[in-house]
Amino acid sequence: MSIGSFLRRGLDAYWDEHEHEHEFKGLDKRRKRISLEQGIFAMFESIQRTYTSANDLEMLDFNAEKEYCMFPGEEITIARGYLSVIESLASVLPPGLIQLGRKVTKIEWQPDESLEIENGNNKPPVKLHFADGSIMYADHVIVTVSLGVLKQGIREDCGMFNPPLASFKTEAITRLGFGVVNKVFLKLTPTPDGIKFPSLQMVFHNESEQNLKIPWWMRRTANLCPIYGNSNVLISWFVGKEALEVESLGDEEIIDGFSKTISSFLINSHSDDAESMFKVEKVLKSQWGNDPLFLGSYSYVAIDSSGDDLDAMAEPLPKKTSIHSNISPPPLQILFAGEATHRTHYSTTHGAYFSGIREADRLLQHYHCIEI
């Protein structure tokens, strides 16, 4: 069952339970109420779509959702962004160890012992090819590219891995979902009388002329709020098809869509001309869907996949051969980390972090540096 159909069933049960309440109030009132409730339901669906990155809640597996763990504690915004965390972690490493801007185009590895014998030149088993034409050999590589990049990387024409990854891995990569979520920031010109923009939770439930002027990609977003208390910068989240549409639009089209929304929602509450009162000065948007280094935002367990696929994502290659075999390929050539490899904290930064620790520990254990 999908999350979408589970929630729909709940709404239907609610309507069945409350049907008698409408009996004496008339058909028109009942229709209006149902339309409003449907609009509110759609708003919560949009919020849930944003949390999960699924374009449609019908694509989300219900059982896997039960395994997902929320991280305890408050949600916070990290001062100076995530970069400050990376800088702090990296500060203990020798200078020059981390090389930035080096795109890997191909990873050659040796899944079976015969290749090792052929290679027979004492070179480490993994060969990395970079976009600038350079190469590097390694005993172990921890691949942390996004699930979106992996999905593209396993397509035959792309061939990121040579030889291709084992089928248990490509099947997990194919089955799991990877959606697009984008943020749009709008900088407002301060109003002369200092009126601040309110936090809007938006329900699009009627087909009024005013509402129909609002573009479709705007009608499926749930929030438009200042980034904090009195800020003149607003934020809205977009997911799935709308997120991709926003990536393709120019600033003027985005401003126009937001202005129509603002005037539709704030007419009467602040002034008859909310659109001219709140003027958008500048737009900033993320473009995770089309960025070739991400090709999306974060993972979800799609219908027909399961938590087992997330575990399969974390399996290193080559797979351990039978203990009875005398010759086996060098172990732990390709390890996998990143949010899409964490069974209970996928889709999050802490999931990505924990998976990195897990793979570092795996190598330390391999070299008997730690015991688990």
Ligand SMILES: Cc1cc2nc3c(=O)[nH]c(=O)nc-3n(C[C@H](O)[C@H](O)[C@H](O)COP(=O)(O)OP(=O)(O)OC[C@H]3O[C@@H](n4cnc5c(N)ncnc54)[C@H](O)[C@@H]3O)c2cc1C
């Ligand atoms: C709008 C939005 C809001 C979010 N909000 C939250 C939140 O509030 N809390 C939270 O916990 N998480 C949040 N997330 C999710 C979080 O950002 C991700 O789960 C996390 O960044 C995943 O980290 P990762 O290391 O697995 O992958 P990524 O962050 O995708 O990192 C992969 C890296 O691989 C590099 N790469 C790709 N291809 C190559 C190549 N060929 N060669 C070399 N390098 C390559 C990329 O440049 C990138 O640096 C949010 C994400 C988005 C998009």
